[in-house]
Amino acid sequence: MAAYLTQRRIRIFDFVAFVKPLTEAIKSHAKQIAADHGLEIQYIYSKKDFRQEREVAKVLEQRGSHPGLVRIFSAIEPCTTYQPRFSKETNRAYRKPDDGKCLAPSQAGSLRPAVLGN
Numbered sequence: 107m108a109a110y111l112t113q114r115r116i117r118i119f120d121f122v123a124f125v126k127p128l129t130e131a132i133k134s135h136a137k138q139i140a141a142d143h144g145l146e147i148q149y150i151y152s153k154k155d156f157r158q159e160r161e162v163a164k165v166l167e168q169r170g171s172h173p174g175l176v177r178i179f180s181a182i183e184p185c186t187t188y189q190p191r192f193s194k195e196t197n198r199a200y201r202k203p204d205d206g207k208c209l210a211p212s213q214a215g216s217l218r219p220a221v222l223g224n
Contacts, residue, residue, distance in 0.1 A: 107188075107201075108201065111124075117199065118190040118199045118200070118201055119190045119199060121188075121190065133209075136178060136180075139175070139178065140178050143174070143175045145175065145177060145178055146178075147178045147179075147180050148161070148177060148178065148179050148180065149179075149180050149181065150179055150180065150181035153181055153183075156181075158179060161177060161179075162176050162177055165177055180209060181209075182207045182208070182209055183207065183208060183209075184205065184206070184207060184208075185206055185207065185208035186203055186204070186205065186206070187203075187204045187205070187206035187208070188201035188202060188203055188204065189201070189202045189204050190202075
C-alpha cells in the first residue's frame with residue numbers, strides 16, 4: 107500500500123481523504139443494489155449465532171427459490187488498520203499497524219450478496 111500511495115504522490119496523512127470517496131461509493135452501490143432488487147441491507151449484530159444459510163433459507167421459503175439476489179448482509183468485523191505517524195529521527199512519515207473494526211465487503215459476510223445459482 108505504501109508503494110501505491112508513494113507512486114501517486116499521496117501522503118500517508120492524506121490517506122483517509124483519498125479513500126473516503128471510494129468508501130462512500132461502495133456503500134452507495136450496495137444500497138442501490140438492494141433498492142434495485144427490493145431488498146433491505148440486513149445488519150448482523152452478532153456473528154456468534156448468525157448463519158447466513160439459515161437466513162437465506164428463510165427468505166427462499168417466503169419468496170420461492172427462483173434465481174436472483176436473496177439478501178445483502180452487513181456486519182462490523184475486525185480488521186487491520188494503520189495509523190499515520192511521523193519519525194523525528196528519520197524525518198519521514200510511516201504507517202503503524204493497529205487493530206480496528208471495519209464495515210467492508212468480505213468473504214465472512216459484510217455487504218456480501220447471498221446469490222442463488224441458476
